[in-house]
Amino acid sequence: xxxxxxxxxxxxxxxxxxxxxxxxxxxxxxxxxxxxxxxxxxxxxxxxxxxxxxxxxxxxxxxxxxxxxxxxxxxxxxxxxxxxxxxxxxxxxxxxxxxxxxxxxxxxxxxxxxxxxxxxxxxxxxxxxxxxxxxxxxxxxxxxxxxxxxxxxxxxxxxxxxxxxxxxxxxxxxxxxxxxxxxxxxxx
Amino acid sequence: xxxxxxxxxxxxxxxxxxxxxxxxxxxxxxxxxxxxxxxxxxxxxxxxxxxxxxxxxxxxxxxxxxxxxxxxxxxxxxxxxxxxxxxxxxxxxxxxxxxxxxxxxxxxxxxxxxxxxxxxxxxxxxxxxxxxxxxxxxxxxxxxxxxxxxxxxxxxxxxxxxxxxxxxxxxxxxxxxxxxxxxxxxxxxxxxxxxxxxxxxxxxxxxxxxxxxxxxxxxxxxxxxxxxxxxxxxxxxxxxxxxxxx
Numbered sequence: 001x002x003x004x005x006x007x008x009x010x011x012x013x014x015x016x017x018x019x020x021x022x023x024x025x026x027x028x029x030x031x032x033x034x035x036x037x038x039x040x041x042x043x044x045x046x047x048x049x050x051x052x053x054x055x056x057x058x059x060x061x062x063x064x065x066x067x068x069x070x071x072x073x074x075x076x077x078x079x080x081x082x083x084x085x086x087x088x089x090x091x092x093x094x095x096x097x098x099x100x101x102x103x104x105x106x107x108x109x110x111x112x113x114x115x116x117x118x119x120x121x122x123x124x125x126x127x128x129x130x131x132x133x134x135x136x137x138x139x140x141x142x143x144x145x146x147x148x149x150x151x152x153x154x155x156x157x158x159x160x161x162x163x164x165x166x167x168x169x170x171x172x173x174x175x176x177x178x179x180x181x182x183x184x185x186x187x188x
Numbered sequence: 189x190x191x192x193x194x195x196x197x198x199x200x201x202x203x204x205x206x207x208x209x210x211x212x213x214x215x216x217x218x219x220x221x222x223x224x225x226x227x228x229x230x231x232x233x234x235x236x237x238x239x240x241x242x243x244x245x246x247x248x249x250x251x252x253x254x255x256x257x258x259x260x261x262x263x264x265x266x267x268x269x270x271x272x273x274x275x276x277x278x279x280x281x282x283x284x285x286x287x288x289x290x291x292x293x294x295x296x297x298x299x300x301x302x303x304x305x306x307x308x309x310x311x312x313x314x315x316x317x318x319x320x321x322x323x324x325x326x327x328x329x330x331x332x333x334x335x336x337x338x339x340x341x342x343x344x345x346x347x348x349x350x351x352x353x354x355x356x357x358x359x360x361x362x363x364x365x366x367x368x369x370x371x372x373x374x375x376x377x378x379x380x381x382x383x384x385x386x387x388x389x390x391x392x393x394x395x396x397x398x399x400x401x402x403x404x405x406x407x408x409x410x411x412x413x414x415x416x417x418x419x420x421x422x423x424x425x426x427x428x429x430x431x432x433x434x
Contacts, residue, residue: 118236161200
């Protein structure tokens with residue numbers, strides 16, 4: 001992860017000197033946007049994403065004293081979010097009759113890019129097995145390194161690398177040549 | 189590092205800064221192109237997951253702890269500018285005239301405006317979010333008190349066995365605590381909004397719902413129910429549950 005990974009020791013000292021409110025404010029300002037994108041992707045619904053984020057930040061506030069290093073903040077926050085998401089969704093099993101149709105509806109509601117190339121990419125990502133998909137989502141949406149993902153998922157770094165390798169390989173297989181050649185101009 | 193090892197690492201960590209990886213990319217055009225393709229796919233994937241971030245996201249999250257950062261606006265003192273001084277003089281005259289001529293009717297009108305605005309805010313929010321989750325009672329009560337601690341620290345809520353959900357939400361031009369109670373007469377939504385309490389309890393009906401705006405200490409309570417009995421029951425319950433630590 002990039003930004004927080006570059007924190008210098010002097011920044012850490014400054015972080016230590018902040019009071020709880022200031023630390024919390026810093027946490028929100030630095031990571032709320034990345035977490036919101038991640039939340040939307042996982043929840044597929046704006047209201048649900050808001051709820052889980054609110055809960056996650058409440059939990060973060062309560063246990064903020066346990067966060068020792070500023071550079072670990074993003075990973076720590078994503079871990080809290082993932083646990084909260086699992087807690088809220090463990091009893092909810094949606095029965096979709098037509099998964100693709102539901103995904104299209106969800107994408108429209110969330111406000112994702114509706115071009116076919118973008119939809120193909122999201123569909124390919126969704127079709128990956130969860131073990132492969134999770135680290136890739138974290139790397140692409142959260143900007144985490146393999147080591148950081150390993151900490152969040154509580155698995156070894158080499159396992160993360162293997163999963164990422166397989167995830168991207170599978171993605172390339174799933175995206176046919178037309179889609180792949182249509183990529184490259186998607187970013188606005 | 190050979191090409192196979194390079195491609196394997198490129199798929200696992202395309203932004204790796206390992207010396208061998210970087211060196212290989214410099215010396216092997218084919219692998220460099222391969223790496224470019226992987227990075228491009230990541231960038232496109234990231235773009236396909238991009239969304240417009242709500243402008244009030246950070247403010248909403250900070251609100252949980254009552255941490256809204258005050259906005260500091262530096263302005264030149266306006267009394268030093270003659271045109272403002274003249275305008276201010278006129279304003280004082282108008283204001284004084286206004287104060288002396290304010291009638292009981294005007295006062296009632298103000299109450300009515302506040303009341304309508306509060307109710308409209310809550311109804312608008314309910315229409316935006318027609319379904320609220322049903323939490324476990326313990327969680328709903330704990331969250332309610334945590335939110336109250338930041339939103340209105342002196343206000344407390346006794347344990348409610350039928351509390352389903354609590355959240356701080358935007359409601360029209362207000363922000364308040366939005367919650368729901370399960371009663372024998374159906375789900376009743378209520379909101380506590382900080383601010384000037386309106387003068388009296390006002391009941392009305394709106395699109396098949398009955399509503400009550402009720403002044404309480406430090407703000408107003410807005411209760412919305414599908415039945416009159418549900419509203420009365422929720423109001424009685426809240427009257428007993430809300431207390432103040434001063």
